[in-house]
Amino acid sequence: MNHFPEAWGRPRDEIYGAYNPTYLPSSLGGAHQPTTRTQSPIVTGTSVLALKFSTGVVIAADNLASYGSLARFTDVHRLKPFNKRAVVGFGGDVSDMQYLDRLLNSLDVEENYTSSTGDSKQGGEEGLVDAPLMSAKNLHTYLAKVMYKRRTDFNPLWNALLIVGLDDQSQPFLASADLLGTTFSAPSLATGFGAHLAQPILRRVVPNEAASRELSREKAVEAIKECMKVLFYRDARSMNEYSIAVVDENGVELSENEKLENQSWAFADRIKGYGTQVV
């Protein structure tokens, strides 16, 4: 059987005119374009960087949201603490970040329905334990599934996420999830331009898991700050104000108004080959 509706038992063309296919998609001779969803992000945040150290994880992202190449919003905080053990860093589309933030907000409210005390500890006397907090690992699994579901629906959330914090064994945890639903884990991670510009530097500091277990908190923060500086030098969608967070046993320490220090643009006049400049 011919399944195309224009071929079904039709009145004669010479009397009633030809079949009007305008409502059909263009592939069938109609005027309609295929249904499409997000094809590209609109307002975007650039790289997110994170690095594991002996007792926790450092994460950083700058405070800029760009509209194309326009530096549109300069006070956008892209690190969102989820609870005392997990922080999410968002790269990519800012409105999708807001959606995910609300999703995480409602998840957190639901997680706390079974009331727990403020002095929540993992374990305790008499087996009277508060419901354990969701770990960064749990959160990563959840977010990765959300991202994968959305890309499978051909309606992706245009973000690259880094999820940092502590896992169920209170060990440092760092993993990524992106708009394709791909997950990846390593002792150091960077999204966006950072994957090209910062990742090599971070890998020099922490070449493998063993090295990250040896790394001190101070060294880790220093390395991340250095990478933020390199990114500001070379990434045209970046900014010199940024947020940085450290998650360890003591909880989340978030600072949202850091400024890049000790910049040196001495290298700049040696760079040739861009724009109208003649080499």
Added chain:
Amino acid sequence: MTSIGTGYDLSNSVFSPDGRNFQVEYAVKAVENGGTAIGIRCKDGVVLALEKLVTSKLLKKDANKRIATVDRNAGVVHSGLLPDGRHFVSRARDEASSWRGTYKAPIPGSALANRMGAYVQAYTLYNSVRPFGITAIIGGYDAETELSVDGAVGNGPKVGAGGKTQGVKEGGPFLYMVEPSGLYWGYYGAATGKGRQAAKAELEKLKLDPKEGNCISLEEGVKEAARIIYVAHEDSKDKEFELEMTWISSMSGPTKGRHEEVPKALREEAERLAKKSMEGEEEEEEKMEG
């Protein structure tokens, strides 16, 4: 009871000739048998407390919590039929989350109480349903500080057009009680359940009006709440009970604007003081008699 045999009590939504809805009054009777629940609105927060009667020795101690969190900033304690209370809480959670969905901010206490009052009232109107067999106490804290809009990035202007009016005080602790009829009021101190008379008498002795000054603090409130539950339990002394307490303060207080269980150490201290004050009273009575 005057209602029996008249026929006007057989169906919900039917008035008796003297203007009463007997089904609602029977629901109130169901509440009167429940463990005592109280709420105290203090200067800097709210305490909810419950006398949880132990119905079986086979139930795990301190498990099966009865005071529920509805949103970060609000909790509900109820007395009466347990499953009705569960349903009430579930609806309250739905209301709180749908408010967030619309307004991207936590639901104010007044709005939550209003919606729950309307919901409970609807169960007095139709004869396919029965009224709620609970009285619920809703307590919480409307943020005084600027809360970021859920999911928002960046900040708006600090003052002026599109910004904030400076020096305006907003928010604060709230406490409401919803009855089976759907009636609800805001209270300084609320009590329901079996020991409500004794509890109310105790609540009235407390300084709770913020306008009069020296209104009690949250920590004092926790201790008073524990004591009042012990006082209210006097009449059913033969039965065992567990004290369940939650509290909520402002963002700058001990719970950081969240509705949480009172920490174990503080609860045990409050219970110790409550027991001590009960013993003290008994001794005084003995002296008077002697």
